[in-house]
Amino acid sequence: MPARRVSEISTSMIRRMFEIVERAKKEGREVINLSIGEPDFDTPPEIIELAYEYMNKGYTHYTSNMGLEELREVIAERYGVESGEVMITVGASEALLNASLAFMEENSKVVLHTPSFLSYFTYVKLCSARPVEVNTSDSNFLLQSEAVEGVMDSSVSALILNFPTNPSGAVMGQREIDEVYEIAEDHSAVVISDEVYDRIYYDKKPGTLAGKENAVVINAFSKTLAMTGWRIGFVIAEKGLLDQMLKVHQVNGVCAPAFAQKAVAEYLADGKDREFVRDMVDEFRRRRDFVVRRLGKYFDLAVPEGAFYVFAKAYEGFVEELLMEKGVALTPGTPFGSGFDDYFRLSYATSMENLKKAVERIEEFMEERAKG
Amino acid sequence: MPARRVSEISTSMIRRMFEIVERAKKEGREVINLSIGEPDFDTPPEIIELAYEYMNKGYTHYTSNMGLEELREVIAERYGVESGEVMITVGASEALLNASLAFMEENSKVVLHTPSFLSYFTYVKLCSARPVEVNTSDSNFLLQSEAVEGVMDSSVSALILNFPTNPSGAVMGQREIDEVYEIAEDHSAVVISDEVYDRIYYDKKPGTLAGKENAVVINAFSKTLAMTGWRIGFVIAEKGLLDQMLKVHQVNGVCAPAFAQKAVAEYLADGKDREFVRDMVDEFRRRRDFVVRRLGKYFDLAVPEGAFYVFAKAYEGFVEELLMEKGVALTPGTPFGSGFDDYFRLSYATSMENLKKAVERIEEFMEERAKG
Structure with missing residues (x-):
């Protein structure tokens, strides 16, 4: 059954x-x-060549659950956080499920801006929580602070943000996203910010919640380096939050492919991306x-x-x-x-x-x- | 929080x-x-060469959530099941979490034979279910039918089996494991059979629950082909059960690395394993x-x-x-x-x-x- x-x-x-x-x-x-x-x-041919090189050098075993230190460092440097605040995952999806199980309380509410990626509804249901939709069709698919204020109460355990948004392509700038974050923080809700499209933008630059105490930032190389078939993502969060997610990650994705971690680390370190x-x-x-x-x-x-x-x-x-x-x-x-x-x-x-x-x-x- | x-x-x-x-x-x-x-x-060098070949042939994108048909077919053939009863996952761990979320009801009981892999306890807790331990230290770490009978009731939603067992190396033969399966089936509990060590045995041949209506068999190439760092596993189950697990897999591991699926399919088809x-x-x-x-x-x-x-x-x-x-x-x-x-x-x-x-x-x- x-x-x-x-x-x-x-x-x-x-x-x-x-x-x-x-x-x-x-x-x-x-x-x-x-x-x-x-x-x-x-996928860029340089990444393929690097992956092949490291497969032959024995990067075919488990890495630590947190991921290879060299990859965590290059990501941390770009975001201005510590490498201890970065965990490598099996794509963004595994990270989203880990975050959901770690922070969405049973029977609590989880706030989503809609339209949004259909998987978010699934995460909420897998945690036996209830999705609360904030419809953004009247505000150019941007999330207005007042609309968030309107749905927040003590039964909200988490908020999922996704800017640039799948499906609308809407982008929230740094100031805009900070405002939403602060409302969530006032209500002690964890913000899960899915930023997988962060580098695919046209004029308005997307803000990030990396480095915020109460936010879990989820990203991947799937979209930005055309590596969907490699299964390599990452999470940026304060250590206390990361520890909770690690409990799930250890028995779920375990680690991203070893040679892929190594290849991407070197590719990024050289700035080739x-x-x-x-x-x-x-x-x-x-x-x-x-x-x-x-x-x-x-x-x-x-x-x-x-x-x-x-x-x-x-x-x-x-x-x-x-x-x-x-x-x-x-x-x-x-x-x-x-x-x-x-x-x-x-x-x-x-x-x-x-x-x-x-x-x-x-x-x-x-x-x-x-x-x- | x-x-x-x-x-x-x-x-x-x-x-x-x-x-x-x-x-x-x-x-x-x-x-x-x-x-x-x-x-x-x-990892066998032939698999590395094949993976490299297929990376260069564009196997760097998502595969279907069920996995590449050619890999599912070669697995199905070996087990004597249909390829529609095989799903490729990101290692055995992702499959175990998918199965847990799909079949372990909140507040239900989940039966484990102990000693057993510590992650099983985590899966049960992540589903807000309660582990019921059947201690096997007095029976050479084998699971006796009477012991299983003794703990089964209508509040048991699932049973986890792991033979050959981590940590004891105990092996249950086909007849022995069938007996346990039948007891679980009588009580409508799903049997999650983690068979990742199935090919590492010495004299006594391990039984498998592949093909049983009420069993989810989980396996991987991690241990048998020394591919822990590649993240490629699989599930064998009847379609109705697989459909439930697919709901989780779609938003979790999504698919195993594309080139790895392709490489292993060819390696197995040639019988090189x-x-x-x-x-x-x-x-x-x-x-x-x-x-x-x-x-x-x-x-x-x-x-x-x-x-x-x-x-x-x-x-x-x-x-x-x-x-x-x-x-x-x-x-x-x-x-x-x-x-x-x-x-x-x-x-x-x-x-x-x-x-x-x-x-x-x-x-x-x-x-x-x-x-x-």
């Missing part, structure tokens, strides 16, 4: 989309997939500008300041119709929180060529629809 | 041992470490025989039939005294369950040279002690 905590997690949404895509393919339609949540870039990230962001900016320019005519959309998604309002059923009629797969808004059934997420983590084809088909669809 | 479920997890035991080792080192003692839980062998495992087990057998022959004179010990540990009775405080006086680090019995304070675990996953030196020091210690 499944435990109650998992019975409440539904996978029907994902299954349904999968079935629709399969149906479209069966009908012989070439499907352009704009629902992908990872960069279409490959800066050029890679710059080139990737330049390309994402080109694509964002293209999508926003062409689709802005048809949809009410906030220009994304970060990540690689556009989140916009259409109507309920739009995603299914578009897929069946034109073979373009988007993600429906429903799983991102209550009240987003008529939204869609478009990921521009795909080639410009694909993107052009997809946008043309969406335009066609909208024009045909306008004509009735 | 930490959540209650983690507050009850103590790390003081591990910390204390760590501090003692540090103290011994500070006093200038060369410490021989026999407390290691991983093979001292390096058989020779590697045979050579490793031959070497472990040599070491086991050596340790048992030499230390059997001083300690009451059951000859281990599998894994790479000897678990034996000494007296409370023995481990600390030996470390401080002779610089040999063992693991005290305390964390392996109630009533094992006077036991120790010795890992022979170290070179014969180290092992000889350590055994001589233990003999010295015991002879000196006998003389008073």
